[in-house]
Amino acid sequence: MQAIVVERVMHDHVEMHARLSDWEAALGLLASPAFAESQRGLQQLWKLVPFFEKEVARHFREEENDLFPLIEAEHAASHPALTRFAGEHAEFNRQWQAYKRELLYCDAVGETHRVLELGRAIVQLLRQHMSREEAELLPLVVKS
DSSP states (O other): OHHHHHHHHHHHHHHHHHHHHHHHHHHHHHTOSSHHHHHHHHHHHHHHHHIIIIIHHHHHHHIIIIIHHHHHHHOGGGHHHHHHHHHHHHHHHHHHHHHHHHHHHHHHHOOOHHHHHHHHHHHHHHHHHHHHIIIIIHHHHHHO
């Protein structure tokens, strides 16, 4: 069971890293001074919404329901770290909702600044979050 949970988390992380690269590329296009490029970037950003809306939420639920209990059962001292990681999940969700509002606003009026700022911040947040999970949490499952 532990190996399956770790494998699933790692598989999801690989997929998320790929989608984060797509997100960064789309933000780069959106930032272009050329209208056609910017519009293409906006279209690509909208195409990424379902993945981040559904798959990241599913991934977080699975971590909290499957991975975290495995770790806590074997490592009682891990509770503060698990609470911190769950808090990062909540922070992503908060920033994601703000990002979607800004994406709608951008689509309506063409203002890109906040979409670019929030998008870049969320990409960085998720990359750091996954890196810390892989460094701090997954070794605890492998060692159990």
